[in-house]
Amino acid sequence: MTVLRRWAALFLMGGALILQQNVVQGQTINHKLEPYLKSANLPAVAAAVVERGVLTEYGAVGTRKMGADIPVTVFDKFHLGSDGKAMTATLAGMMIEEGKLKWDSTLGDVFPELKKSMAPGVEKVTLEQLLSHTSGMRADDENLMKLLKDSFDVDGDLNDQRYWLLKESVKLPLVAEPSKAWAYNNRGYTIAGAMIERVSGKPWDELIVERIFEPFELTTAGLGTQSTLGKIDAPLGHVIQKDGKVKSYMAGPNADNSMILGPAGCVHLSILDLATWAGWNAGNGTRMPCNIVSPKMVEKIHSPVFTIKGDKPARPGTPPNGKYAHGWGWLTVDWAPYPLLYHAGSNGKNLAQVWIDKEKDIAIVVMTNIGGVKADEALRSIAKELYEDAVAQY
The missing domain is CATH 3.40.710.10 (DD-peptidase/beta-lactamase superfamily)
Known part of the structure; x- marks a missing residue:
């Protein structure tokens, strides 16, 4: 996209909008x-x-x-x-190309310390299943609403709270066989974000700024x-x-x-x-x-x-x-x-x-x-x- 930066007042000229240092062609x-x-x-x-x-x-x-x-x-x-989900998927793609994750990386692989607390089948849920809403995990239900409410009592940064939500969620039984059913799942994307945080060593919130907002020069993001x-x-x-x-x-x-x-x-x-x-x-x-x-x-x-x-x-x-x-x-x-x-x-x-x-x-x-x-x-x-x-x- 052609966006030129200049000092200017607000006016229209030749189909270009000029406003606060920005000239937008089109x-x-x-x-x-x-x-x-x-x-x-x-x-x-x-x-x-x-x-x-x-x-x-x-x-x-x-x-x-x-x-x-x-x-x-x-x-x-x-x-x-939810259009931000594509950005999270792109962050996951970065982790994959850097060798820190795979599409078939499982929750058990990334969080081995939680294996014993995971409900049957949850350990094998993959990154791709979480990003495609086919994980079989509980989705946007009353349990998620309760966890979000209770998260206010969890100390730490947002990545700490996501890890807590992950720990509570993996205890729950699957509601469908992974890859066999589709259900829109914000919980799943949050867990995928926790996987990205674990392997990158940084909060998702910091990563999206460093790896997407800044390289794309999304100055309003x-x-x-x-x-x-x-x-x-x-x-x-x-x-x-x-x-x-x-x-x-x-x-x-x-x-x-x-x-x-x-x-x-x-x-x-x-x-x-x-x-x-x-x-x-x-x-x-x-x-x-x-x-x-x-x-x-x-x-x-x-x-x-x-x-x-x-x-x-x-x-x-x-x-x-x-x-x-x-x-x-x-x-x-x-x-x-x-x-x-x-x-x-x-x-x-x-x-x-x-x-x-x-x-x-x-x-x-x-x-x-x-x-x-x-x-x-x-x-x-x-x-x-x-x-x-x-x-x-x-």
Whole structure:
């Protein structure tokens, strides 16, 4: 993606947006996004298109807080939700290429001191099964909610708390035979994060900054709520309450998932930084920073592991059907000639989607600061419109 840094005031010139030292090449699409604010009752929405590694379209419209006049920009940070899982899978790929892990590394291999406490079969659960939601371990249930609540009494840093969650989780019986069933599992990704922490010797939170945010120059990327405590300096997350009213959430403990679940999805960043990440994936890791992992590893991360046969509507931010890889999925839609690489994420108050056509090297990213089915449908409609416009030139 072409982003040049300069000192400048805010204005539009020749299709390039100039704001606070940044010049963004491409065409603004605010006019395409504006109608969705009203039709889907979105506080704000941002989107971008990357074609063959070049940012071609971008936009951000709406307000940081519903009912307030605080316009968003393309540099505003939105919450990525479970789209962060692909970053965790990429960290795992780094550990594998460095010889510290293998796709078939087991919990017993990485945590031998816990073998005696592991329920039958848990010892043999592999890294790949955890990253593909096929581990057979208990998923997002009442036990996980209790552990997250109890974790506040566990002393130490987040990696210490993840290790504690791991110790408590491996005692639980498997609910399915590994590799034979698929169940969306934030617990599993948190455990995969603990495996990465053990072999690297560093907290996942430190690794993702050092090994992804900094090399990609994702200057807006961070962890946790996108806004600062006491400030509306980023789009606030919103929910639709039972009475139909929209409630915004200032930064605080209820504005995001527990940070223990970081490996499963607690990243925030701007639409432009998300476009950089998506464009790199669309190019199979062949563009800068090309020394992160090999193109062969990127291809492996994108490779399907399990076919999802969903007969019920999936909650926003989770894959409804198709083939699941490692964080990423492959989704068939009626507006594309073949399955697209897809990733969606939501913490319930924000929503993000990434759509990639690897054959044409096109990436489309869309984000909003509200959760729910209506928002999910709106983001899909935006992706459809942008994709059809992008492929029309081929």
